[in-house]
Amino acid sequence: MISMISKSCSAFDRPRVFSFVRCLTQNCTGFKDFELTSSTKVQIESHWRDHINKIHFDPLKACDKFYVLSMFPYPSGNLHMGHVRVYTISDAMARFHRMNGKNVFHPIGWDAFGLPAENAAIERKIEPAIWTKQNIAQMKTQLQSLGCSFDWAHELSTCDEKYYRWTQQLFLMLYKDGLVYQKEALVNWDPVDKTVLADEQVDSNGCSWRSGAKVQKKLLKQWFIKTTKFAKSLLEGLDDPILQDWRDIINLQKHWIGECNGYDFHLKLLSDDSAHDSHSLRIWTTNPEYLLDPNAFVVIKSDHYLTKFPNIYQLENPFTGKAMKIICHDDVFFPDFCDVYFAAPNLCQRDMDLANFLSMPTEKYSPDMNTIRENRKYVLSRAQKLNIGGYPVSSKLQDWLISRQRFWGTPIPIINCDSCGPVPVEERELPVLLPEKNPANEFEEKFVRCPKCGNEEAKRETDTMDTFVDSSWYFARFLDPNNIHEIFNKNLAKKCMPVDLYIGGKEHAVLHLYYARFINHFLYSKGWVPHPEPFTRLLVQGMVKGRSFRVQSSGKYLKESEVEILDAKRNKAIEKSTGERVVIAWEKMSKSKMNGVEPTEMISQYGCDTTRLIILADVAPMSHRNWSTTTFPGILNWQKRLWLTINDFYNVRNAPELDIPKGENIESEDCKLYDARNYYIKGATFHYRYTHQLSVAISKMQGLTNSLRRTPKDVIKYGKEYERALASQLVMLAPMAPHFASELWAKFVSTPNRINEDSEDIKWTDDVLEQMWPNVDMEYNLDLIIKVNGIERASVKIPRQKLDRMTYEEVLETALKVEAVTTFIGNKIIRTSNYASYPGCDGVLNIYLDRPLEEKVSKKGSVGEEISQAIK
Known part of the structure; x- marks a missing residue:
């Protein structure tokens, strides 16, 4: 331990370090006012790397579990900035929930099979297994350098026989x-x-x-x-209230599955060639009872693959015991997305007309129209027993x-x-x-x-x-990756599933999520998992884009060094060597576009914590991120201000009282800090926990830093609230920048003359990542925000201890006593209202109105544009 610390701190205050060697929270840089340079950051991260990721998931504490899962990567060999973004987000969220007392499960693995690895291996004349294992080792090292707190004990790889056996x-x-x-x-x-x-x-x-x-x-x-057997279940599952933050992904999934307004049946093909006797043809119909028509037949389009096999001309109909003819004809009203039409002449006049047109022989059949419903039930039930279909599905959804x-x-x-x-x-x-x-x-x-x-x-x-089969169930195997007796432990899955927060790219919104949902619905039907939906909350992160430079005439991509920018604001540029016009655009990072950024270069130049903060700042995780060095100064300056703040705190608390006498305004300044601490804790917590807008959480924390920097020295030395505010600042920083926050915290707790020595808010002997997340004080006034038709009309200040306990009825009663609200409502009728409660943060009441009778019948424009749009 002594030699390790001595080596990592050789450039700093080594004698001081030896005096604190017994303390695990000892800071790396000592207690002198060193400048925060890139080399300093590297030293700090090297010092804290092994200490910040001592995590443990306890599967027995299921009541406190929180499963954070990021879509596992394909081992291509090198991380790209998209990887940095998704895994920084997932790590920040995992650390946040740990600090909120959750038993967090945060696994990682490798989606290791697939064509890219095979093609790359063929190109390099090595085996895919060797190529893949090399890439996994390299990317694992890179992920660890990013400081992510993954549970490596649960690591898995889909190309490992211990996984693909299951x-x-x-x-x-x-x-x-x-x-x-x-x-x-x-x-x-x-x-x-x-x-x-x-x-x-x-x-x-x-x-x-x-x-x-x-x-x-x-x-x-x-x-x-x-998969079509579960189509209706998958469609209805998208309306399950367990799904949170799925936003437009639900619409994408619904569009893909389609309206389940019909049924498909896989009927056996009959031919003179026994080689085809085991194959079937899918037909789709909105009227399954039509299969009872002995004169039913099937029409296929002229480009249907069966036309290549003239010896296949009949389908078996197990409901009539007769064979159905297959006719090739294009002038038929085929269902959308179908190249097969099912006709029942005795039950549909249009089909009778078609049969007559095609000179199809028909037998007399007089069905009892009163038993159609019973006939439908019979056909569907028998089809399901015969395993030939009979389940509701859209005309366009195909099997996997x-x-x-x-x-x-x-x-x-x-x-x-x-x-x-x-x-x-x-x-x-x-x-x-x-x-x-x-x-x-x-x-x-x-x-x-x-x-x-x-x-x-x-x-x-x-x-x-x-x-996609491999990645359709990995979230369940993660819980139990070394089980050699069964696919996973059923009881463990019932305790820990579904995933609480799933993080990944929107490009997987249809493919991966659809297949994963299907497999989970199947496992649920067999009693293996506790809920049909595998993922509760979804955080869909946007792409990381780089600025590309492309010659307008040829489309050739250039390096930035090959371009002369004439007007940055108007994106005017030329190629240096030819003078040709260059198109500047933001595109997804790739080597071919020469607009990529190597994460290893970023980490070596700025440190991993700075890289993490930059990737999280300015833009919400759900939006695309335009990667530009122009955004760096904001984060770099913030880190420097935090560095100066902790040094000022240490120096002021160490200074003699004679050098910093008490002023008269300590109490009023303390009140300002009390308000600032609660206000910014409320804002940062809200965006960590509820919106996942980590960029806004950063801006809230920067606001608290500004408040701390404005504090007079006598308040820093004697004020109780400054110490609490600074502690909260460092704790809220920790999930995003764990090394840097650990270093600042170690210096914070080493500072003498503590004022909050006995406070329950600060655990002085524990590291920053072992602190509990700061809470808004119970007596602090939160906002009850009242919206009418989507527009904020009033805000009522209510102490947290009261607002957290208020019922919906109490909130509505409070709102209807506010003059600004009642004046606006006037004689309008409240159609509906709802209350969104965010414990420890603000509450939001939405009231929706119907227009009064006289406004409904009056001419357009009689209602203000703002209200009209809100009602719409």
Whole structure:
């Protein structure tokens, strides 16, 4: 311990350090007024790095649990600024909730399978496993240098057989429940990555989400997961009150799932070729009772893949026992997003007209129209028992295609037998391991025994699973990553799920969140998790953008050093070497655009805490962040002011009383600090806990710093409130800048002549990260904000101890006694009202009015524009 501190503090006050070696909270820089330089920050972070992340999640304390989860990274080899942003946000939130007494779970892992690793490995002529492990090691070191308090004891990697063995188990659970099937289908083929893509992985221009190549259509036998069975559950789940802060993500999910106003059925294809007897065709209809029509038939479009197989011309109808003809015709009212139309001539006049037009023979059938409802129930019930559909779904939602024709992925645990067809691998034989070397056709060189019939010449399935399968359930495995007996501990999941705060990019709003929700709904149906929704609160962070420079004529990207900026405000610039005009824009950081910033360079130049504060400041986490050095001075100056503040505090408290005599205004200045401390604690806490607008929380803390800097020396020395305000300042800084706050706190608690020695607010023997989050004093007046039709009309000051306990009825009664509110309401009728309570912060009452009768019938414009817009 002595040698470690001596080494880290060699440039500073070493004798002083030795005298405090017994204290874990000893500061690194000693007690002299050193300037806060970049090298000083590096020294500080080196000193505190091992101390700030001594965390422990106790799974037995479920009542206090708080699960903070950031979408785990793909191990590309280097962090980018997007990584810095998401993991700084998640770490700040995890530390905040720990300081609020929560038992925080904050894990990290690696989404390690996938095409990029395989392609990179092929390019470098090494195995994907080697390439991936190297990248994981490198990125882990970088994440640790960022100071994130991850629970590394729960680290997992999807390419580890200890993980994908259970992904295969999940596949078999779905298979056993009839939710996995194989069929021949016209699929999206990526000609660059040479694999199939799910519909969700093709953009609106028909291009691959990853390679950007124009997608081709190809007929292949593929594996699907029947997500459509849970379509209605997934749609209705989006209205569950447990979901908080999902905002427009809910609309994106609802749009993707669609209105579940019909039903799909997978009916068996019949043909002269027995090779197709096991395959099915999906039909969608709003009238499932039509399947009872013995004259029903199916129409497909001329470009449907079945037209390539003229020997397939019938569908089995298990409800009538008769085969349905398949007709190719384009002049039909196909449902949206469907290339199959289901016709029932005896039950629909339009279909009878179509049958006559197509010269389809029909038999007499006179259904009892009074039993349609019962017939519908019968068809749906029987279809579900036969596992051929019968669940409500939209016409556009398709099942999840998970087959990938690449090596680096979770092997599908299926054995293909000539006699039995596809047979699931027995659970005791899991995991089905990847071959040690690429390509995957090594599977085909080894015959295996069929578990069903004993055929010794069966073969393993060579397709691997889509990587979204791996990431669809990792949040549950994180809780129990070393369990070798089951997929995860069911009782532990019931205590700790769902995730309380999930942080990630909006680009995953449809794909990843949809698949994760589906798997969790499935696990809920099997009793494995306590709630169908996996994530309670969602914090969708925006991208980090860099300024790019592109030659207007050619589109070539340039380095900033190759550009001469003529007018920064108007974005006018030219290429230095040619004089050609250059377009300046803010774009997502990438190497190809030459607008990226290396996090390691930022950390080495400014320190990780400064980097963290810069990435959090100025812009809310949900908004895009334009990365510019012009924003740096604000944070750099704030850190310097905090540094000066703690040094001033130490020096003033050490100064003799004769040098700093008591003034007459100590009491009034103390009152100002009392008000400032409570006001800024209220604001910072509100934005940490409720809005997640960490940039605003920073501005609130900077306001408190300004109040501290304005305080006279005699108040610093003798005033009780200054000490409390400074302590609150350092505690609120700690989640965002843990090293820097620890250093400042160590000097703070080492300062003599404490005034609040016996205060319960400050634990003088504990480090800053072990302090409890500062609270607004109970006697401090909070604001009850009263809004009418969305516009603030009044604010009432109420002591916290009263406002925190007020009921909705008491709040409404208080509001209706405020003259500014009652005058405005006048003779209007209160249509509805609601109260948002934020304990320890302000409360907000919303009152919504109906217009009085005389205003409703009068001409437009009789009501003020402001009120009119609010009512709308």
